[in-house]
Amino acid sequence: MNGPSMPGPAAPPVLLEAGAAVGGTARQLTRLGQGDHVCLVYERPEEHVVALVPYIRQGLERGERCVYVVDEHGVGEVAAMLEAHGVEVERERERGALVFLTKRETFLRGGRFEPEEMIAYFHRVEEESVAAGFSGVCATGEMSWALGPEPTREDLLRYETLLNDYLPGSRAMANCQYHRSRFPPEIIQDVLRTHPRVILGDEVHENLFYETPEMLLGEESAAKRVEWMVRQLKRVRESERELVLMGLRLSEQSVENRRLYEEAREAVRARDEFLSVASHELKTPLTPLRLRLQGLRREVEGSGGEVVPRERVVSAARGAEQQLHRLAVLVDALLDVSRLTQGRLVLTWEALDVVEVVREVVERFAQQAAKMGSEVEVVADGPVEGRWDRLRLEQVVTNLLSNALKYGAGRPVHVAVAEERGQAVLVVRDEGIGIGPEHQERIFGKFERAVSGRHYGGLGLGLYITRQIVQALGGTIEVESEPGRGATFRVVLPRTSSPSPLGRGSG
Structure with missing residues (x-):
């Protein structure tokens, strides 16, 4: 019905x-x-x-x-x-x-x-x-x-x-x-x-x-009639003026309608591209996971009751764990977008050292960086302490570092942490493909990239989530880049908790 x-x-x-x-x-x-x-x-x-x-x-x-x-x-x-x-x-x-x-x-x-x-x-x-x-x-x-x-x-x-x-x-x-x-x-x-x-x-x-x-x-009287004649002349002029103004308003409305139409069409295009990329990204870890499990099952079924070698089981489990982790990262990104869209991002404030958080994240990336042929350098003169949300701060560093390794593979990545005028400053610089000036604002949008996702993968959510988190922490994020000369992302965070309304929470 x-x-x-x-x-x-x-x-x-x-x-x-x-x-x-x-x-x-x-x-x-x-x-x-x-x-x-x-x-x-x-x-x-x-x-x-x-x-x-x-x-x-x-x-x-x-x-x-x-x-x-x-x-x-x-x-x-x-x-x-x-x-x-x-x-x-x-x-x-x-x-x-x-x-x-x-x-x-x-x-x-x-x-x-x-x-x-x-x-x-x-x-x-x-x-x-x-x-x-x-x-x-x-x-x-x-x-x-x-x-x-x-x-x-x-x-x-x-x-x-x-x-x-x-x-x-x-x-x-x-x-x-x-x-x-x-x-x-x-x-x-x-x-x-x-x-x-x-x-x-x-x-x-x-x-x-x-x-x-x-x-x-x-x-x-004649004077009154003259007044009437003058009023009529003014009415004609006012009518002409109203027609012109109405034409201008209609023209402006037409331009606005065109803008809204283009925005809607772009939103549909971004949605369709996102669905295509998301489908590809979600299938990417599922395919090797399925192949590993199928291979392990065939080996067990063909062993004739004999014990499958431990190293093969461990290797299959480790590979499956890696793919499950990749899936979890993708799902978490989608959940974060949902929370951010609905204004439900909750922050837990605690005393932290940004330098310590950065080194921990870089350590977790050591194997991936080595695999991609990139050396990650961390420069910090000393602790930079303040009150932030550890999980979300780690997420900011993770997204920026992942971005640098993806687009600057085979080249060094430089990470610097410092205190400037009572604020914590995090800088992540790569020597990769760079970003044209026309894309430098757009890349912080939802499902946006400076280059095709089919060449580099990903959902186009990392920088969007990063900016939203930084703003929720009361800070700012900027990018400086030129095509072919790498990109530098600069995050500035207040050391005392002054969150935006989006980031209010416990702590």
């Missing part, structure tokens, strides 16, 4: 903003709300449908009572249009959320059109809707009724002007529908002067030609 689907990540705000501004008509209409006065100027039936359907649907979704005043289109025609686009007309009508009215019930209630009476009626509809539990009113009306002898052009102009006075601050919004080809240009001109926002085709526009009620009613 499939579980519930998880929600996808939220779109960045800039994309939501851009979508609402330049998306489809439905997206653009989401910018409208209570208090808005908009007109729909359309020429083709499809323009009427594409604007009215989402307008009504969004009003219903907001919990508003949608009032549709029909005229040119009958109730049945409008209901069929809404039903065809997913609106459950009968259900919405039954609960009073969708109301169809005629011009006789609204604009011509008293037998003739009175702008003030229509505004008063609109106010009553709003109050009744809110009292009935709706969040407000989403109104729209076909204005084709105004093509008759009434109203006059002045009456229409006054009505739209009064509506601009009424709507701001109310819990209602209005959308006046004008079929452009049926109205004279003078009326459409007045329509564009009286509506703050206009729907043309499939676009919602901020109306730069909108004039305030005072201007339309001749109640504003």
Whole structure:
């Protein structure tokens, strides 16, 4: 059985903003709300449908009572249009959320059109809707009724002007529908002067030609009109500026998305490479271990009951022990990465001498160093004492020494321990292949190497774990190197315990 689907990540705000501004008509209409006065100027039936359907649907979704005043289109025609686009007309009508009215019930209630009476009626509809539990009113009306002898052009102009006075601050919004080809240009001109926002085709526009009620009613002085003209000019400039800024934000978002994509792709690549290398590294000790045990089993089975020579058993056991140790090191590295990732690395603080720890680790590497033809030199003027975690300090020295022997095989390795300004300083220098400057930060990352792991093996975790431990001990680690001239790793540790939050523990 499939579980519930998880929600996808939220779109960045800039994309939501851009979508609402330049998306489809439905997206653009989401910018409208209570208090808005908009007109729909359309020429083709499809323009009427594409604007009215989402307008009504969004009003219903907001919990508003949608009032549709029909005229040119009958109730049945409008209901069929809404039903065809997913609106459950009968259900919405039954609960009073969708109301169809005629011009006789609204604009011509008293037998003739009175702008003030229509505004008063609109106010009553709003109050009744809110009292009935709706969040407000989403109104729209076909204005084709105004093509008759009434109203006059002045009456229409006054009505739209009064509506601009009424709507701001109310819990209602209005959308006046004008079929452009049926109205004279003078009326459409007045329509564009009286509506703050206009729907043309499939676009919602901020109306730069909108004039305030005072201007339309001749109640504003020339000075006020000049102020309005200046504001309109500034609006144009501000709109241009907003478009440019939105373009810049979208560009930045695109760059950021590209960066995140590249990071994700790189993470997948690193994971796949790690799985491939890890599989190889884990199989490497298992193969000789299996061969040794199989050889010992065959020898025992073929001995005919005789005792297998002691030296052969000891040799097989020693080889198996070496491979098991190698496996244990790999598993420990993976466990350390898990602890570090989860912030669960616990340190046990005790008094130590770094020089003593370094010499012990170098001694354990004596056989491996001899096998690789490398001499390990330790230089220290005297004890360097402080409080650290012995196990983790040994791990730092082990990882750095192992790294030096791996990449500088056949050449000497130099280890120095000193005290500088009250701090312990550990330096491990090899004369190996070196590290290019472009890789010197990357090599401290998880599963990272400066060269292909197929040539040198390993999981690419040693330096990552080393840096994390050093930082947990309150110290720093740096590398200096050039290709072909070896590498020098310098670790600086405070002698008194001042761990980072990652390394807090007992002691």
